[in-house]
Amino acid sequence: MTPRILAAGAAAGRRLVRTRPIPYGRHLITEEDIEAVVEVLRSEWLTTGPKVAAFEEAVAASVGARYAVSFSSGTAALHGAVFAAGLGPGDEAVTSPLTFCATANCLLYQGAVPVFADVLPDTLTLDPAEIRRRVTPRTKAILPVDYAGHPADLDDILALAEARGLIVIEDACQALGARFRDRRIGALSHMTVFSFHPVKHITTGEGGMVTTNYPEFARRLRMFRNHGIAQDPHERSTREPWHYEMVALGYNYRLSDIGCALGLSQLKRLEANIARRRAIAERYTAVWQGLPCIRPPTVRAGVSPAWHLYPIRLDLAALPQGRAGVFRALREAQIGVAVHHIPVHTHPYYRQRFGDQRGAYPVAEGAYEELLTLPIFHAMTDEEVSEVLAAVEDALRRASHPEG
Numbered sequence: 305m306t307p308r309i310l311a312a313g314a315a316a317g318r319r320l321v322r323t324r325p326i327p328y329g330r331h332l333i334t335e336e337d338i339e340a341v342v343e344v345l346r347s348e349w350l351t352t353g354p355k356v357a358a359f360e361e362a363v364a365a366s367v368g369a370r371y372a373v374s375f376s377s378g379t380a381a382l383h384g385a386v387f388a389a390g391l392g393p394g395d396e397a398v399t400s401p402l403t404f405c406a407t408a409n410c411l412l413y414q415g416a417v418p419v420f421a422d423v424l425p426d427t428l429t430l431d432p433a434e435i436r437r438r439v440t441p442r443t444k445a446i447l448p449v450d451y452a453g454h455p456a457d458l459d460d461i462l463a464l465a466e467a468r469g470l471i472v473i474e475d476a477c478q479a480l481g482a483r484f485r486d487r488r489i490g491a492l493s494h495m496t497v498f499s500f501h502p503v504k505h506i507t508t509g510e511g512g513m514v515t516t517n518y519p520e521f522a523r524r525l526r527m528f529r530n531h532g533i534a535q536d537p538h539e540r541s542t543r544e545p546w547h548y549e550m551v552a553l554g555y556n557y558r559l560s561d562i563g564c565a566l567g568l569s570q571l572k573r574l575e576a577n578i579a580r581r582r583a584i585a586e587r588y589t590a591v592w593q594g595l596p597c598i599r600p601p602t603v604r605a606g607v608s609p610a611w612h613l614y615p616i617r618l619d620l621a622a623l624p625q626g627r628a629g630v631f632r633a634l635r636e637a638q639i640g641v642a643v644h645h646i647p648v649h650t651h652p653y654y655r656q657r658f659g660d661q662r663g664a665y666p667v668a669e670g671a672y673e674e675l676l677t678l679p680i681f682h683a684m685t686d687e688e689v690s691e692v693l694a695a696v697e698d699a700l701r702r703a704s705h706p707e708g
């Protein structure tokens with residue numbers, strides 16, 4: 305993402321003129337990060353060197369999991385987890401429709417079928433009762449999404465999976481650093497998937513990770529991200545020295561040493577990044593929880609979200625100009641609002657492939673109509689937060705009058 309550029313004159317101490325919007329999210333790169341990357345550029349290894357193992361160990365330790373396997377993106381990591389879980393043609397996995405399309409796409413890559421289940425009205429994460437309704441004899445996995453960084457209802461989901469012998473692949477691409485009942489997200493589900501895209505909590509440019517406590521999943525993940533080539537050192541030592549065996553159809557999904565060096569440096573600031581995001585969320589919520597036209601995001605008891613997004617819900621009955629009116633007014637005020645997410649089953653590809661399921665997930669679809677994502681990122685300044693607060697107040701005032 306391009307950094308916001310302030311017009312010349314800032315250095316001279318004149319008033320700053322905003323020439324780029326405050327984005328909904330963006331990365332922060334320090335001099336220390338740059339030095340860490342440069343060090344790799346001067347080294348023997350650009351890819352699959354010491355930084356990969358070091359970053360994997362650091363992420364595993366950070367989330368409290370036994371294993372962490374890096375991938376070239378969060379999407380590739382999701383694909384790897386679906387492979388490691390053994391899902392194939394005809395198998396079903398229950399997932400949320402209110403997510404980025406990659407969550408469901410990763411099942412299709414392996415020939416498996418995403419079966420959507422509706423979400424809870426407060427957190428907009430998978431509703432365990434709805435999962436139960438959608439489970440069939442073909443169901444092999446549940447893919448909960450930690451929407452906006454708020455953990456899914458993991459107690460119920462893990463109990464349900466246990467009772468039915470299902471594998472839980474948690475899409476925590478929005479939830480690195482979140483806590484559920486005082487435990488880090490990353491070692492609760494069978495596999496947990498993270499993304500290091502620049503809008504997320506730490507970045508490697510592009511990158512992702514699967515964390516797990518199960519050695520067999522870790523082994524399959526490592527094989528899958530390296531063309532399906534078996535990694536067994538015993539096998540190698542008993543054969544010709546050049547021998548290796550490709551035993552499954554894998555991909556080149558490796559994350560480079562360059563990316564991992566950046567990730568290692570960024571990971572040092574994860575706690576600080578989350579703390580900053582939480583402080584911004586608290587400031588927003590304190591102002592907006594009393595307002596009639598806005599519903600701030602819910603935080604359930606015992607949960608500490610990672611605040612990837614700050615999605616509000618608008619009371620459309622009080623806003624004759626609708627969400628589009630509020631959206632337009634905020635974009636005009638240079639506030640980079642967005643909408644997360646267009647329900648996956650409503651995308652043309654999914655409608656063509658699986659039939660038009662619109663209307664089948666009323667909570668997700670209803671929430672989608674009201675959702676608006678406001679800027680939240682760790683580099684956001686107090687002044688930028690104030691600007692957003694003022695712009696939202698103004699936009700709501702304008703949108704609450706009929707047009708014209």
Ligand SMILES: *Cc1c(COP(=O)(O)O)cnc(C)c1O
Nearest residue numbers: 377378379404406477478499501
């Ligand atoms: C960001 C994200 C992904 C994809 O991650 P990439 O690293 O961009 O491939 C998948 N699922 C969710 C919920 C995400 O937010």
